[in-house]
Amino acid sequence: MSEAPVAQRPVSAERIHPGGLDLLVVPPRARTGWRVLPARVGAMCAVELQKLRHDRTELYTRAVQPALWLLIFGETFTRIKAIPTGGIPYLDYLAPGIIAQSAMFIAIFYGIMIIWERDAGILTKLLVTPTPRSALITGKAFAAGVKALIQAVVVVVIAALLGVAMTWNPLRLLGVAVAVVLGSAFFSCLSMTIAGIVLTRDRLMGIGQAITMPLFFGSNALYPVAVMPGWLQAVSKVNPLSYQVDALRGLLLGTHAHLTLDYGVLVLAAALGILSASSLLGRLAR
Numbered sequence: 267m268s269e270a271p272v273a274q275r276p277v278s279a280e281r282i283h284p285g286g287l288d289l290l291v292v293p294p295r296a297r298t299g300w301r302v303l304p305a306r307v308g309a310m311c312a313v314e315l316q317k318l319r320h321d322r323t324e325l326y327t328r329a330v331q332p333a334l335w336l337l338i339f340g341e342t343f344t345r346i347k348a349i350p351t352g353g354i355p356y357l358d359y360l361a362p363g364i365i366a367q368s369a370m371f372i373a374i375f376y377g378i379m380i381i382w383e384r385d386a387g388i389l390t391k392l393l394v395t396p397t398p399r400s401a402l403i404t405g406k407a408f409a410a411g412v413k414a415l416i417q418a419v420v421v422v423v424i425a426a427l428l429g430v431a432m433t434w435n436p437l438r439l440l441g442v443a444v445a446v447v448l449g450s451a452f453f454s455c456l457s458m459t460i461a462g463i464v465l466t467r468d469r470l471m472g473i474g475q476a477i478t479m480p481l482f483f484g485s486n487a488l489y490p491v492a493v494m495p496g497w498l499q500a501v502s503k504v505n506p507l508s509y510q511v512d513a514l515r516g517l518l519l520g521t522h523a524h525l526t527l528d529y530g531v532l533v534l535a536a537a538l539g540i541l542s543a544s545s546l547l548g549r550l551a552r
Contacts, residue, residue, distance in 0.1 A: 329424070358430045374453045
């Protein structure tokens, strides 16, 4: 008689998946440091898009002011030809400046949101996660950039309807988007830095209203730097808004621009803004 077949020993799960049972006891290592930055930035941007999708009122109301600047200020000064613009209509010259202005006005009050998050207890919960503070600030800064970019699209459409001769080259439009996001990232970080110093919404609102118009009028958004008095030219040279407007004007209208310098200043300003706001985030959460 043949021998009975020997029963095969079951192969343990540990042989199939070495160390597999360890996952039941030890959870996978959480991502820390800058590895969470893309996810954080994506999450913050998604939040802003969700807000606009559910409530478009802010988008419509914020389109009123740039439309008035282009319709009233732009059309009037185009007729009187009081500002030298290098041979292009003043309305065309003004449009990139209004794009930068509308983006700045959105970003400069972004610190109010982080103070609201502090008051609601959300900021404390974010700070106890493994996400570094710089990643949190970067996510919020570029979320502000996405919001400003949507506003910029609205202004571009209004300018096109008014007959502004702009380029529609996809690469140039991509450069416009990058300039808008970088500029908005800096101004939102400036707002969050001020929030970390003053700690209250009322003080932030007052300071924000006090610096927005000097930043706007102390740039080349409304007139060339050459027609400014000497002291205002010095202010314009250290104003990141001037470099943003120069980049937008060169890309949209094809005028002479120092794009390498413009983008270099915007990247440096955004990086310094992120470092500054990150260093004060802990003080805001106390």
